Amino acid sequence: MMKVSVNGYGTIGKRVASAILAQPDMSLIGVSKTSTNYEAYHAQRLGIPLYVPKESIKEFEDAGIKVMGTIEEMFRDSDVIVDATPNGVGAQYKQVYSSLGKKSIFQGGEKANVADVSFSALCNYDEAVDKKYVRVVSCNTTGLLRTLCTINRVEKITKVRATIVRRAADPKEVKKGPINSLTPDPASIPSHHAKDVNTVLKDLDIVTMAIVAPTTLMHVHMLNITLANQVTREEVLSTLSSTPRILLVSGKSKITSTAEIIEVARDIGRSRNDLYETVVFEDSVSVKGNELFLMYAVHQESIVVPENIDAIRAVTGFRDGLKSVEMTNTSMGIRKGYLV
Amino acid sequence: MMKVSVNGYGTIGKRVASAILAQPDMSLIGVSKTSTNYEAYHAQRLGIPLYVPKESIKEFEDAGIKVMGTIEEMFRDSDVIVDATPNGVGAQYKQVYSSLGKKSIFQGGEKANVADVSFSALCNYDEAVDKKYVRVVSCNTTGLLRTLCTINRVEKITKVRATIVRRAADPKEVKKGPINSLTPDPASIPSHHAKDVNTVLKDLDIVTMAIVAPTTLMHVHMLNITLANQVTREEVLSTLSSTPRILLVSGKSKITSTAEIIEVARDIGRSRNDLYETVVFEDSVSVKGNELFLMYAVHQESIVVPENIDAIRAVTGFRDGLKSVEMTNTSMGIRKGYLV
Numbered sequence: 001m002m003k004v005s006v007n008g009y010g011t012i013g014k015r016v017a018s019a020i021l022a023q024p025d026m027s028l029i030g031v032s033k034t035s036t037n038y039e040a041y042h043a044q045r046l047g048i049p050l051y052v053p054k055e056s057i058k059e060f061e062d063a064g065i066k067v068m069g070t071i072e073e074m075f076r077d078s079d080v081i082v083d084a085t086p087n088g089v090g091a092q093y094k095q096v097y098s099s100l101g102k103k104s105i106f107q108g109g110e111k112a113n114v115a116d117v118s119f120s121a122l123c124n125y126d127e128a129v130d131k132k133y134v135r136v137v138s139c140n141t142t143g144l145l146r147t148l149c150t151i152n153r154v155e156k157i158t159k160v161r162a163t164i165v166r167r168a169a170d171p172k173e174v175k176k177g178p179i180n181s182l183t184p185d186p187a188s189i190p191s192h193h194a195k196d197v198n199t200v201l202k203d204l205d206i207v208t209m210a211i212v213a214p215t216t217l218m219h220v221h222m223l224n225i226t227l228a229n230q231v232t233r234e235e236v237l238s239t240l241s242s243t244p245r246i247l248l249v250s251g252k253s254k255i256t257s258t259a260e261i262i263e264v265a266r267d268i269g270r271s272r273n274d275l276y277e278t279v280v281f282e283d284s285v286s287v288k289g290n291e292l293f294l295m296y297a298v299h300q301e302s303i304v305v306p307e308n309i310d311a312i313r314a315v316t317g318f319r320d321g322l323k324s325v326e327m328t329n330t331s332m333g334i335r336k337g338y339l340v
Numbered sequence: 341m342m343k344v345s346v347n348g349y350g351t352i353g354k355r356v357a358s359a360i361l362a363q364p365d366m367s368l369i370g371v372s373k374t375s376t377n378y379e380a381y382h383a384q385r386l387g388i389p390l391y392v393p394k395e396s397i398k399e400f401e402d403a404g405i406k407v408m409g410t411i412e413e414m415f416r417d418s419d420v421i422v423d424a425t426p427n428g429v430g431a432q433y434k435q436v437y438s439s440l441g442k443k444s445i446f447q448g449g450e451k452a453n454v455a456d457v458s459f460s461a462l463c464n465y466d467e468a469v470d471k472k473y474v475r476v477v478s479c480n481t482t483g484l485l486r487t488l489c490t491i492n493r494v495e496k497i498t499k500v501r502a503t504i505v506r507r508a509a510d511p512k513e514v515k516k517g518p519i520n521s522l523t524p525d526p527a528s529i530p531s532h533h534a535k536d537v538n539t540v541l542k543d544l545d546i547v548t549m550a551i552v553a554p555t556t557l558m559h560v561h562m563l564n565i566t567l568a569n570q571v572t573r574e575e576v577l578s579t580l581s582s583t584p585r586i587l588l589v590s591g592k593s594k595i596t597s598t599a600e601i602i603e604v605a606r607d608i609g610r611s612r613n614d615l616y617e618t619v620v621f622e623d624s625v626s627v628k629g630n631e632l633f634l635m636y637a638v639h640q641e642s643i644v645v646p647e648n649i650d651a652i653r654a655v656t657g658f659r660d661g662l663k664s665v666e667m668t669n670t671s672m673g674i675r676k677g678y679l680v
Contacts, residue, residue, distance in 0.1 A: 181599030
């Protein structure tokens with residue numbers, strides 16, 4: 001049993017904690033919280049051990065939240081620490097993890113050099129095996145890499161030109177905008193996503209342009225991929241529909257938007273309406289000469305969660321990437337094929 | 341003096357009417373209305389003659405709105421009719437215009453075959469001269485064509501791969517969505533915009549992907565243009581900044597979004613905060629080999645208005661396209677260079 005703790009219990013941390021609880025080969029030592037917010041109360045209700053900074057113990061106990069110990073005590077009891085602290089904070093914690101000799105998983109909000117390797121399970125599981133520090137790339141980069149590494153199995157990709165329409169805020173966020181604007185993110189080209197893809201697919205010719213739109217549900221990517229040789233639409237669809245962590249939505253099912261995709265996630269009883277899968281609009285998959293076009297949606301809150309689970313296995317020396325992906329998928333109900 | 345009437349006084353019609361009033365060589369015979377809504381009251385306040393369907397005269401007079409006559413009487417008194425009726429209605433009216441022997445201008449919501457030529461002033465003014473029926477392409481296609489014909493003057497374009505993030509509704513619309521979704525428009529590729537660009541640039545290799553986002557202010561286009569030969573960023577910026585109907589916004593001015601662009605339009609006293617110009621994010625103009633990348637914003641309510649004015653001149657035999665564009669720009673305060 002791998003003993004894992006999660007530092008930070010926000011959007012990503014709480015989902016990673018739930019996923020760890022579902023794994024047959026992992027035990028959750030606990031999670032850390034710095035704020036006595038609704039997520040702390042919910043963790044307590046779930047029976048998840050809560051660890052807090054030493055100076056916050058009284059605040060938590062005054063708020064009626066039972067504290068198991070200090071964050072450092074949680075770290076000491078862990079084999080692997082998943083850092084799910086806010087962007088940039090993970091790099092500061094790295095010194096603590098390092099001084100305790102603990103392996104750790106960072107999120108895509110950290111710079112690539114925080115870790116030995118940037119990670120996307122379907123692309124480079126092997127590179128992360130036995131590494132000390134692994135960084136799971138961001139939600140958008142995970143969406144890009146999962147798709148590109150899958151298409152690369154159909155035919156060699158020579159060039160990618162992608163645009164990313166980002167959701168403005170997560171559903172729980174109340175202080176972020178825009179509420180009525182399209183905001184290039186940034187106006188300068190390429191956006192950082194291209195560079196982030198290159199941390200894993202090092203020689204790929206990729207340019208990304210990104211813009212923020214006022215919606216909370218999912219990102220959408222629009223890809224123009226140039227291939228070394230022409231492929232058929234059927235070949236691409238066949239590979240996409242047989243790849244785990246990729247789902248297709250068909251125009252026939254009247255699913256035309258991210259709103260309807262999330263409605264399906266709610267209907268089928270997904271925890272927190274999460275969609276760990278990349279959701280490809282089947283009708284968008286088009287071929288013109290040796291170019292491939294497609295559009296897909298990325299659930300920003302959850303797509304990196306299975307990748308975190310696989311990264312935990314990799315750093316602890318579990319060598320079979322395909323097996324890890326399968327274990328993660330089975331335990332979390334992650335599918336392939338068609339959403340409906 | 342060209343005698344012009346505007347059939348339909350909604351988002352486009354009311355703006356075209358205002359623009360006609362500003363032209364030294366045109367007189368506005370009147371506008372038509374079918375609904376006794378706030379726009380009808382405002383037209384009356386402005387002293388614009390209102391014409392209505394025969395069967396609606398009593399309804400308008402009961403509502404306290406003075407009617408000058410029937411729509412058909414308005415048509416008879418006109419040299420040119422600008423059709424600004426809802427999508428598809430223009431094609432039905434064409435029979436009426438034709439039976440009266442009147443020249444007419446249609447909007448981009450009509451199919452291309454409604455007219456002898458699809459029109460974008462900076463691309464193909466000459467083709468519209470003396471034609472009987474001209475169709476001004478839609479706001480998105482106007483944005484694409486204005487930009488592409490300008491870039492074509494720098495270097496021959498061989499390929500365009502564009503994504504379009506559409507505003508969901510106009511500011512005045514209260515029954516349209518999405519309110520929280522990204523909706524491929526449509527999921528199938530290409531979107532109709534590529535085909536519409538081909539009505540003017542007939543042999544251009546262009547693929548467009550479009551998506552709707554919940555915002556009302558402007559569309560944004562993200563272009564990847566392949567050129568026959570490499571150009572410098574400076575050459576492109578120099579041409580963009582010296583082309584009328586194109587404005588640049590610079591990161592230095594802290595304009596980072598469509599919201600701030602529209603705020604400037606309000607600050608500088610633009611009527612209805614209209615921006616007839618294509619607004620290019622200067623920071624986005626990038627060159628990689630023989631590829632050019634850029635992002636720009638399109639004000640969907642007003643970008644086609646100057647094109648309608650030029651189209652009126654063209655069908656009445658005014659041969660000098662550059663002169664028409666200059667007259668339209670001067671009369672409407674349309675600029676080039678930098679927005680701020």
